[in-house]
Structure formats: C-alpha cells, structure tokens
Amino acid sequence: MGHVTQNGAGQLDDQAFAEWLAGEAGAALTALRAGRGFADPVALKDAGDRVSHELMTAALARWRPADAVLSEEESDARRAWEAGAGDAPARLTADRVWIIDPLDGTREFSEAGRTDWAVHVALWQRSAGPDGGLVAGAVGIPARTAVDGAPLILGTGCPTPAAVDGPLRIAVSRSRPPAFVGELLDLLDARAVPMGSAGVKVCAVVTGEVDAYVHAGGQYEWDSAAPVAVALGAGMHACRIDGSPLRYNRANPRLPDLLVCRPESAGQLLDAIARTGVEMAV
Numbered sequence: 161m162g163h164v165t166q167n168g169a170g171q172l173d174d175q176a177f178a179e180w181l182a183g184e185a186g187a188a189l190t191a192l193r194a195g196r197g198f199a200d201p202v203a204l205k206d207a208g209d210r211v212s213h214e215l216m217t218a219a220l221a222r223w224r225p226a227d228a229v230l231s232e233e234e235s236d237a238r239r240a241w242e243a244g245a246g247d248a249p250a251r252l253t254a255d256r257v258w259i260i261d262p263l264d265g266t267r268e269f270s271e272a273g274r275t276d277w278a279v280h281v282a283l284w285q286r287s288a289g290p291d292g293g294l295v296a297g298a299v300g301i302p303a304r305t306a307v308d309g310a311p312l313i314l315g316t317g318c319p320t321p322a323a324v325d326g327p328l329r330i331a332v333s334r335s336r337p338p339a340f341v342g343e344l345l346d347l348l349d350a351r352a353v354p355m356g357s358a359g360v361k362v363c364a365v366v367t368g369e370v371d372a373y374v375h376a377g378g379q380y381e382w383d384s385a386a387p388v389a390v391a392l393g394a395g396m397h398a399c400r401i402d403g404s405p406l407r408y409n410r411a412n413p414r415l416p417d418l419l420v421c422r423p424e425s426a427g428q429l430l431d432a433i434a435r436t437g438v439e440m441a442v
C-alpha cells in the first residue's frame with residue numbers, strides 16, 4: 161500500500177485505514193524480528209511493543225487527529241478511572257476512540273519460528289449504540305501470508321466459515337489457559353487447541369480452524385476489541401463468559417474473559433461454561 165503513504169492515509173475510510181495501519185505496524189515488527197534475531201527475547205519484546213506503539217500512535221495523530229487512542233503501551237493504559245479521581249482520560253468523553261494493541265502475543269513474537277502474534281486496530285464510536293460500539297477493526301498476523309502472498313490482515317468483511325463435523329475444537333491460551341478449561345472440555349467432549357495471541361485465536365475461529373475461543377482470568381480491552389470486530393463482521397458470536405455483552409471504552413479497561421464462537425455453538429458453550437461453576441471476575 162505504498163501509494164497510501166504518498167497520497168495520505170487520511171483519505172481512507174475507517175475500515176481501510178485500520179487495515180492499512182495493521183499492515184504498516186506488522187511490516188515494522190517483521191523487520192525488527194529479522195534485524196535483531198532472537199538472542200535476547202526480553203529486549204526483542206520490549207522493542208516490538210515500543211516500535212509498533214510509536215508507529216501507530218504517530219499515524220493516528222497524523223491521520224485521525226481528532227480521535228482519542230487507548231493503547232496497551234501507554235503508561236496509564238491499565239488505570240481504572242473513578243469519578244472524583246481527577247480529570248477523566250480524553251477517551252471517556254471522546255466520540256471516537258482507537259483501541260489498539262501494538263503487539264499481541266508478545267511472548268510468541270520473541271520465539272523463533274512462531275507465527276502466532278498479531279497487531280490489533282479497532283475503532284469504537286459513541287454513536288454506535290447505548291454503550292457505543294466497535295465500528296471498524298483489523299487484525300494483522302504479519303508472520304502468516306494471505307492467498308496473494310501478502311502478510312495476512314483480517315478485516316470486518318471475512319466470509320463466514322463452513323461448519324466442520326466432529327468434536328468441538330476450542331482455542332485456548334498456550335501459556336495462561338483458564339482454570340476451568342479441562343472441565344469444559346470433558347463436559348463437551350471437546351478438544352483444546354493451544355496457541356498464542358488473542359487476535360490469532362479469534363482469527364482461527366473466523367477462518368474455521370477452530371470452532372471457539374474461550375478465555376478467563378485476565379485481559380484488557382485492547383486484547384479483544386479488534387479481534388471481536390473482525391469476528392462479528394464474519395457473523396460469529398462474541399460475549400462475556402456469562403453471555404453478557406462485551407463493552408468497550410469503559411472507565412475500567414479490564415475485560416478479563418470472553419467467548420468467541422460459531423453462532424450455532426454459543427448456547428451449548430455458555431451452558432457448559434456455567435456448569436463448570438466458574439466465577440466471573442470484574
């Protein structure tokens with residue numbers, strides 16, 4: 161998309177801009193990985209987070225200057241704002257907020273040969289519903305390629321994948337699977353598919369590689385906003401693990417659990433999750 165940089169990414173609509181930005185950040189991360197190698201994984205992770213965050217926030221400041229940003233890599237990103245605790249962050253009064261995770265699956269990014277890491281770009285808009293809503297989203301998986309050979313970027317226009325017969329395949333974190341997953345698998349006679357990155361796991365649902373992604377125990381809005389926008393665009397179901405809606409741009413950006421799945425599996429999965437007795441974190 162070199163022509164975009166020449167002519168100005170400001171001319172793109174929000175969805176095209178999200179995909180463009182995911183591509184730009186992904187290219188920078190791929191170059192960083194190739195240039196530095198894997199000898200010092202901690203330094204590689206830190207550099208990845210920083211380089212991608214700086215690229216993305218500079219592009220947003222340039223091309224979407226009126227919009228607010230919530231990025232994992234801001235120093236106070238995890239702060240839960242409470243009324244009376246000083247000025248509210250700009251994002252809480254803004255009409256449009258870009259919710260970005262410059263590098264999701266940081267651990268996998270620092271491991272040679274792994275492709276399960278991603279770049280997340282989502283746009284939340286206040287006018288999109290009583291609680292606002294996601295109106296654009298892109299997940300880049302730069303170490304994987306699309307059919308045309310370009311780095312893989314999923315937007316909101318993905319086709320709904322065909323259903324596959326057989327036991328349910330459930331994507332879970334390879335390093336922090338929720339405690340109730342073993343019981344859930346037993347109840348459903350399902351199979352776990354461990355992988356890194358929330359974005360990669362949601363994209364695995366969207367492409368039909370798995371039937372569902374379940375997480376609990378901790379996450380923030382930036383981990384799921386763009387993946388959920390992509391999943392909803394493909395006709396998938398997305399909710400908290402008690403079936404309640406996922407809400408974004410909240411005063412507290414913690415969003416510790418989610419379920420993304422094929423719509424026809426949602427009832428069965430939510431019933432089984434409830435039967436495990438798992439308690440929802442706030």
Ligand SMILES: Nc1ncnc2c1ncn2[C@@H]1O[C@H](COP(=O)(O)O)[C@@H](OP(=O)(O)O)[C@H]1O
Pocket residue numbers: 232261263264265266267332333334335336355356357358376377378379380383
């Ligand atoms: N218990 C937890 N608490 C906080 N964040 C968590 C978490 N479990 C997973 N995450 C975050 O969710 C993303 C996907 O995790 P996983 O690869 O384990 O599925 C990671 O984002 P980052 O890589 O951006 O930090 C990770 O930090």
Ligand SMILES: [Mg+2]
Pocket residue numbers: 232261263264265358382383
């Ligand atoms: Mg993340």
